[in-house]
């Protein structure tokens with residue numbers, strides 16, 4: 001199992017952007033703060049001091065990298081496991097990429113890819129509200145680990161634990177198919193079985209979240225039929 005090489009910065013525009021500039025496989029870019037932290041769908045990601053912001057760079061053959069959503073799922077599992085191991089706090093996953101404690105968002109994942117010829121670089125960006133104070137407008141929906149842990153969490157230990165789990169999940173994915181990981185993801189995913197409204201590709205879908213398929217896509221059963229959502233935002 002290849003270990004990750006860690007590059008640490010005090011400040012960056014965004015660790016995902018730096019990762020795309022460097023394209024160093026098996027590296028992890030970490031920043032104490034980000035001036036332009038990015039979330040999914042061009043949203044910004046609040047990146048104050050005390051949080052944990054990093055991007056993992058992987059290199060794959062284009063032919064193997066079709067399942068980008070699956071990287072999001074294993075990153076979510078690794079973050080959940082790291083928080084549990086280091087702080088003893090249980091968290092849940094909201095499909096596809098939100099990690100929640102008590103219904104409030106503690107971490108998010110932004111997976112991007114860059115393709116040059118036959119090679120794909122996969123950038124897995126992870127932002128965790130570890131010890132940072134959240135801006136007022138995010139305090140209802142967001143939460144930090146420190147708020148629940150009641151003391152500062154060691155970001156280096158948290159990072160090491162997440163990377164360790166992430167590598168474990170990656171190698172188990174290589175050895176078998178994705179189904180055992182999918183089973184684990186499903187067991188922590190609070191979206192399943194609930195009634196959801198999802199915005200995806202300019203459309204809105206409503207219905208019961210009935211499953212997550214082998215590609216990591218959400219399956220919805222609505223009054224208007226069944227839908228497979230590749231990527232989207234859950235509105236409720």
Ligand code: BTN
Pocket residue numbers: 013014015016017034036037038039040041043045052053054055097098107108109110125126127128
């Ligand atoms: C989301 O929930 O919308 C995804 C948030 C991802 C934020 C992380 S912080 C580290 C990495 N660098 C970024 O600019 N974004 C990701």
